Amino acid sequence: MTVRDVLADPTGPRRSTLAVVPTPAAVGAEVLDVDLRSIDDAIFAEVYRAWLDHSVLLFRDQQLSDADLIAFSRRFGALDLAPIQENGRRFVEGHPEIYVVSNVIENGVAIGSLGAGEAVWHTDMSYLPDPPKASALYALEVPRAGGDTSFCTMYGAWDALPDDLRARALTLRVKHDGTYNSGGYVRAGVTPTDDPRAAPGTFHPLVCVHPETSRRHLYLGRRRNAWLEGLPLDESNALLDRIWEAATADALTWRHQWRPGDLVLWDNRCVMHRRDAFNPGSRRIMHRTQIKG
Numbered sequence: 001m002t003v004r005d006v007l008a009d010p011t012g013p014r015r016s017t018l019a020v021v022p023t024p025a026a027v028g029a030e031v032l033d034v035d036l037r038s039i040d041d042a043i044f045a046e047v048y049r050a051w052l053d054h055s056v057l058l059f060r061d062q063q064l065s066d067a068d069l070i071a072f073s074r075r076f077g078a079l080d081l082a083p084i085q086e087n088g089r090r091f092v093e094g095h096p097e098i099y100v101v102s103n104v105i106e107n108g109v110a111i112g113s114l115g116a117g118e119a120v121w122h123t124d125m126s127y128l129p130d131p132p133k134a135s136a137l138y139a140l141e142v143p144r145a146g147g148d149t150s151f152c153t154m155y156g157a158w159d160a161l162p163d164d165l166r167a168r169a170l171t172l173r174v175k176h177d178g179t180y181n182s183g184g185y186v187r188a189g190v191t192p193t194d195d196p197r198a199a200p201g202t203f204h205p206l207v208c209v210h211p212e213t214s215r216r217h218l219y220l221g222r223r224r225n226a227w228l229e230g231l232p233l234d235e236s237n238a239l240l241d242r243i244w245e246a247a248t249a250d251a252l253t254w255r256h257q258w259r260p261g262d263l264v265l266w267d268n269r270c271v272m273h274r275r276d277a278f279n280p281g282s283r284r285i286m287h288r289t290q291i292k293g
């Protein structure tokens, strides 16, 4: 399926005010009947508010060029450059802000990152000192089955944490690993190590206060090669395992099944995401922007 297939039967007129329908899950909402190429400042203010309220927004049936995706993303703030992919390529030619997530191989070269396997729970680029505050992922081609993306609320994760873990978590910083991406691939230019103390990465507080909503949330980043600063590895791993189990419970997550033309925008500060594997023989092409914090 391509964007063109889905849009062959266009829907009716677009709304002039925003209709936001929360998902039945703990996080996320769908915004109905909006064309992201042409929203005015008043509607954009509503989109921004809805994004802060729901952490993840889904916009169906979009027809975005790469320039449109960049223009919409820039309304939230300046853009980061795409992270370096495992194969050393990192962006759409002429658009260094657009990271390609794809399993497609052209002329023997992968056009994007992450292949067709599972991408484990993570926060985009949290191995950096200033990770993006938001990511926008736009579906160009998707398989008929598989490749769903799930989101997990880190506000809910904080709320769900047992009291003893909360007290402990408030005192800790966690190292977010920069060795592996969420597909398990080693990042370009990195010598792999599975000792989190030696691995490249950045320490962030395990519990943060969201700068715009003032709500407290966990900030876990990714599990592989994580390390709680100053703790012996065994103790760090045991504590992290307990925290991760509570933080990624099904009750805190929403799973999105993609259609071409879907744009999903998430608050990278207070949600994590993961992706299901899909049939490597099918094509999945997604373009992603990252908005600076």
Ligand code: SIN
Binding pocket: 101, 114, 119, 124, 137, 147, 148, 149, 182, 273, 274, 275, 286, 288
């Ligand atoms: C990502 O981690 O940004 C990619 C998620 C996906 O492929 O659905």
